[in-house]
Amino acid sequence: MAEKILDVKDLEIRYVTDEETVKAVNGISFTLEKGESIGLVGETGAGKTTTALGILRLVPDPPGEIVGGSIEFKGRQLLDLTEKEMRQIRGGQISMIFQDPMTSLNPVMTVGEQIAEVVLLHNKISKAEARKKAMEMLEQVGIPGERCDEYPHQFSGGMKQRVVIAIALACSPELLIADEPTTALDVTIQAQVLELMRKLKQEYNTSLILITHDLGVVAKICDKVAVVYAGEVIESGTLKDIYTDKRHPYTIGLFDSLPDIENDSESLKVIQGMVPDPSNLPDGCKFHPRCPHATEACKTGVMPSIQVSETHMVRCNRFSAEV
């Protein structure tokens, strides 16, 4: 019944400079259905943002290049489109919310103009109509419409992120990519913004890719989770699969490192070691140098993708025997 809207397969993105080649994304695959939302979770530098930029084909080139894989959006291969066709899609059918609302608004344009800009770019309507639409959008995100002639510096951080959301949703896109939309906000505002995103997502029936390292945020909004490590999806499944039946040692470590309010422990639990340098990734399982269960077999070859259940995938040697 649900229609598949996005199908990312074996996406590979590299940053090539004179000194080194940084393998930022190494074969990420996931699919998304209409109205569904997926959370991409992982540490800083795992390649989450690069994946998002890759979907919009906004990876800065040079030095970035998409080396392989496919991105199918509603049956169209995005990697084969011309720049002009791509511009039609950006902001119209796929839009993106950036991490920092303080810098993602143009300081010399009024917020109304900025919302109207995206509307005018994708619809053939007059400026007055676009302005009306901008005011409507502001009301939608809980800002009085008459503030549309004000400049970004007159808004607070949370308000700015609302404006950014208004811009992203102004053309009723089918896919919304939110790159850590609440990281720059304080906790109370985070909750408001998340609530707003969830409400609007339902209203517009938009699919959502949420990039975050906050597992609580994922639990609140997403239907599916993909855990990303060193440019690979190492475990994916429904919210239930991951939160109650996590398999991969990295996912377990990630959840363990959440501070527990009930057990008053002295120090926080951490995953030993550091994220591997993406210009010099280890062979075999990328997590094996930090993994408490690593064996000789983990140090070479490609880790198998194991379907634990219909929806739950894990990429780890430990479970190959089970299936």
Add this chain to the structure above:
Amino acid sequence: MKKSVTEKKHTMLGEIWRRFKKNRQAVIGLIVLILFILIAVFAPVVAPYGYDDQDASRAMMRPCTDYPFGTDNLGRDVMSRLIYGSRYSLSIGFLAVGISVITGGFLGIIAAYYPKLDNIIMRTMDLFMAIPQMLLAMCIVSALGPNLFNLMLAVGLSSTPKFARVVRASVLSTREQEFVEAARAIGASNTRIILRHIIPNSMAPLIVQATLAMAGAVISASALSFLGFGVAPPMPEWGAMLSAGRKYIRQAPYLTVIPGLAIMAIVYALNVVGDGLRDCLDPRLKK
């Protein structure tokens, strides 16, 4: 609730003006500048005589009540000539800088936005920077022939490289801002991003550079006229007046001193206005 929203409304320009006002020197400079502009615009009304009214009977008169700044060797009123001359000096200042803003701005934006062209454009600019500006201007005027327009063109083109550098540096930093990426993510084209997002956000250093360069342009134009490359007689350009008075500097020093003071006044005014603008446009000084 609604009231406080409207009360808080103040535009960016209003904010800049509020900060500019605090700098008293800059305000004085601005008043002097406006005065000069008014005098230039209403020259025929303000000037007591025509700029080429000759009268041999009153040649070389010292400053007196009839002729506040005296008369020159042909009996022309120096004050009237000075007043008409402000038209040339000011328009050279504005138009020459206009030419450098347009050419330098265009090259700087292209160089910063398209990294592939960066080296070609900027190295060419470096090449021109190696030639002394005055020499370059003289070459351009002598190649094109001395007249008012070519003088402006020469002064303007010879300072193009400086503008290209300032604009390039400013655009390079603006280009990396997240809102530019956000603009790309809503499907804006390169042209649109440059015109709507990058240019308005990179203009502050250019405006400052332009006011400061205007002072330089007035001096360069005067110097070129002094050397005979500029405006032809009887046009009363200030530099040309200075040059003409040089022969009589012993008998009538006012013939050189007065146009010199006029040049100094306008250059001073432009400089302090430029400094004031730099201070109030610098976002780091925002309170």
